[in-house]
Amino acid sequence: xxxxxxxxxxxxxxxxxxxxxxxxxxxxxxxxxxxxxxxxxxxxxxxxxxxxxxxxxxxxxxxxxxxxxxxxxxxxxxxxxxxxxxxxxxxxxxxxxxxxxxxxxxxxxxxxxxxxxxxxxxxxxxxxxxxxxxxxxxxxxxxxxxxxxxxxxxxxxxxxxxxxxxxxxxxxxxxxxxxxxxxxxxxxxxxxxxxxxxxxxxxxxxxxxxxxxxxxxxxxxxxxxxxxxxxxxxxxxxxxxxxxxxxxxxxxxxxxxxxxxxxxxxxxxxxxxxxxxxxxxxxxxxxxxxxxxxxxxxxx
Numbered sequence: 001x002x003x004x005x006x007x008x009x010x011x012x013x014x015x016x017x018x019x020x021x022x023x024x025x026x027x028x029x030x031x032x033x034x035x036x037x038x039x040x041x042x043x044x045x046x047x048x049x050x051x052x053x054x055x056x057x058x059x060x061x062x063x064x065x066x067x068x069x070x071x072x073x074x075x076x077x078x079x080x081x082x083x084x085x086x087x088x089x090x091x092x093x094x095x096x097x098x099x100x101x102x103x104x105x106x107x108x109x110x111x112x113x114x115x116x117x118x119x120x121x122x123x124x125x126x127x128x129x130x131x132x133x134x135x136x137x138x139x140x141x142x143x144x145x146x147x148x149x150x151x152x153x154x155x156x157x158x159x160x161x162x163x164x165x166x167x168x169x170x171x172x173x174x175x176x177x178x179x180x181x182x183x184x185x186x187x188x189x190x191x192x193x194x195x196x197x198x199x200x201x202x203x204x205x206x207x208x209x210x211x212x213x214x215x216x217x218x219x220x221x222x223x224x225x226x227x228x229x230x231x232x233x234x235x236x237x238x239x240x241x242x243x244x245x246x247x248x249x250x251x252x253x254x255x256x257x258x259x260x261x262x263x264x265x266x267x268x269x270x271x272x273x274x275x276x277x278x279x280x281x282x283x284x285x286x287x288x289x290x291x292x293x294x295x296x297x298x299x300x
Contacts, residue, residue, distance in 0.1 A: 047196075054259070091256060106179070120190040196269070
């Protein structure tokens with residue numbers, strides 16, 4: 001008897017049996033995914049699908065992909081600051097035991113063995129695709145449903161792990177306001193989280209996605225559920241520290257300091273796209289990164 005027929009017969013028998021357990025209600029169906037609209041303006045940064053990379057040196061790419069200001073008012077960045085300015089694109093190496101200890105001391109559930117593995121590959125994760133080159137910074141842009149921001153330790157703004165309707169996580173990692181980290185998918189897993197990747201499946205695997213929790217409350221005229229005002233400061237020192245650790249770990253696995261990038265810059269071609277990470281302070285990230293590197297050199 002075919003497996004599907006057998007399953008139907010068993011299900012019918014169980015349903016008819018006295019005292020049979022009630023069947024679990026079906027899971028709610030996810031609504032159809034709307035068609036992705038076509039880009040309605042030029043990309044902020046030129047990308048070559050032949051090379052599977054943005055145009056220019058890694059540093060030039062980072063300057064373009066981490067612009068100052070907000071979408072519609074982006075300004076060219078002249079420098080990435082120290083130490084990022086001299087790192088991007090150069091060789092990345094660190095003592096694995098020291099790095100594993102730093103990750104462990106920070107409370108990150110990062111398997112030490114993962115530090116010896118490579119990153120995801122483009123072409124949807126095919127091993128012959130080029131390895132991941134871009135470390136993408138997002139924020140959750142979550143409408144808080146309140147008129148004012150709560151304290152940073154409020155559980156409402158410290159949940160971890162946003163998911164799509166089907167249950168899949170929306171990014172590789174999530175960092176809440178207290179610096180706690182959820183690694184939803186290892187950086188060796190090809191994942192996509194931007195429109196830019198969705199319009200060309202070969203780009204999937206080239207980007208590593210990292211979400212910073214950022215609540216939003218309404219500006220004048222907005223509703224509690226459609227809110228765009230971010231906190232000031234936009235992110236906490238604990239978030240910058242955790243993000244710097246993840247960036248170091250990913251770059252060491254790559255063997256090269258990855259190109260950091262903003263989600264808003266990658267999806268700039270869609271005018272109604274994203275504004276994240278809104279209010280990101282590159283100086284604070286540089287300082288957190290410098291501290292991690294100092295601790296790696298000192299061995300503590």
